Amino acid sequence: MKKYLCEFIGTAVLVLFGCGTAAITGGSLLVTALAFGLSIVAMAYVIGNISGCHVNPAVSLAMLINGKISVKDFIGYVIAQVLGGFAGIALLWAIISCTSYDITLIGFGANGFDASSSLEINMLGAFIVETILTFVFIYTILGVTSDEKKSSISGLIIGLTLAFVHILGIPFTGTSVNPARSLAPAVFSKILLPNSTALLQVWVFIVAPLVGATIAAFVYKFLNKKEA
Numbered sequence: 501m502k503k504y505l506c507e508f509i510g511t512a513v514l515v516l517f518g519c520g521t522a523a524i525t526g527g528s529l530l531v532t533a534l535a536f537g538l539s540i541v542a543m544a545y546v547i548g549n550i551s552g553c554h555v556n557p558a559v560s561l562a563m564l565i566n567g568k569i570s571v572k573d574f575i576g577y578v579i580a581q582v583l584g585g586f587a588g589i590a591l592l593w594a595i596i597s598c599t600s601y602d603i604t605l606i607g608f609g610a611n612g613f614d615a616s617s618s619l620e621i622n623m624l625g626a627f628i629v630e631t632i633l634t635f636v637f638i639y640t641i642l643g644v645t646s647d648e649k650k651s652s653i654s655g656l657i658i659g660l661t662l663a664f665v666h667i668l669g670i671p672f673t674g675t676s677v678n679p680a681r682s683l684a685p686a687v688f689s690k691i692l693l694p695n696s697t698a699l700l701q702v703w704v705f706i707v708a709p710l711v712g713a714t715i716a717a718f719v720y721k722f723l724n725k726k727e728a
Contacts, residue, residue: 503573506547507580508587510555511680514539515588519609519685522674523592524601527609527618529670536675537663544655552645553655556678557581558713562638565717578680585684593688603692608685610698611674611705618671623701626673627708633665634677634712635719642720676705677712 514536521528521535544553552568554560560577563569569577589608596603610616613626621629640661644654662677669675676682682705689696 503551504576504580506551506553507555507577508584510543510547510551510553511581511584512588512591513543514555514678515585515681515684516591518681519589520592520595522609523596523606527670527674529667532609532670533663533666533675536666537659537661539659540662541655541659544658548655551577555581555584555680556709557680558634558638558678558709559641561710562642562713562717562720565714566642566721581680582683585680586687589684589688593692607693607696608688609674610685610689610696610702611676611682612698612701613673613704614697614701616697616701617673621672623704626701626704629669629672630676630705630708631712631715633669633675634709635716637661637665637677638713638716639720642716643724646724673705677709679706679709682706 517539518532518536522532525531540553540555543555547553552563554563554577557578560569560574560581564571564574592608593603596606613621613623617626641658644650644657650657665677666675669677682702686696686698686702686705690699
C-alpha cells in the first residue's frame with residue numbers, strides 16, 4: 501500500500517503543479533514544461549526508492565512489459581495514478597475557486613487537438629505526436645533506470661526529459677505522454693466547461709501514450725538486452 505500511496509501523491513503533485521501552471525499562465529511553453537519536469541524531479545527523490553515514481557500508467561506499462569513490476573502492482577499503480585490525477589485537479593479547482601479568476605476562462609490544462617490545439621493539429625497528427633513523445637520519454641526512463649551508475653541522477657534526467665518533450669509537444673497537443681495527467685482535466689472540463697471537447701478527445705491522450713510506451717518497451721528489450 502505504501503507504493504500505491506506514493507504513486508497517488510506523486511501523480512497528484514505532477515497534475516496540480518503541471519496542469520495548474522499551464523492553466524494560470526495560459527500554457528506558457530517553457531514555464532509549463534519546467535513545471536512538469538521539476539515536479540518529476542522533486543517526486544523522484546522522495547518516492548523513487550519506494551514505488552519507482554512512475555506517476556504515469558504509460559511508465560508502469562513499460563515496466564510491466566520489461567518484467568520490472570507484477571500484474572498486480574501494475575493494476576494497483578494505475579488505479580492510484582488515476583485517483584491521484586483527480587485529486588490534483590480537484591485541488592487546482594479548489595485553489596482557483598478562491599481567487600477572482602474565472603475558471604471557465606482558465607480551464608484545467610486539458611490536452612486537445614483541432615480547435616483545442618494552438619497549431620490546430622488534427623486527430624491523426626495528435627496521435628502521432630503523442631506516440632513519438634511518449635516513446636522518447638519512456639525509452640529514456642528504461643535506459644536510465646537500468647543503469648545503477650546513473651541512479652543518483654536518474655530523477656534529474658527523467659525530469660529534464662519530460663520538460664524536453666513538453667517543449668515540442670505543448671504547441672501541438674498541450675503534451676500528455678501520461679493518461680492519468682489527461683483524464684482528470686478532461687473530466688473536470690466537461691463538468692465545469694460545457695463547451696469543452698476535452699472529454700471527447702481524451703481517448704487519443706490515453707491510447708497514444710500507451711502505444712508509445714509499448715513500442716519503447718519492446719525496442720528497449722531488442723536493442724538493449726544483454727547478450728548471453
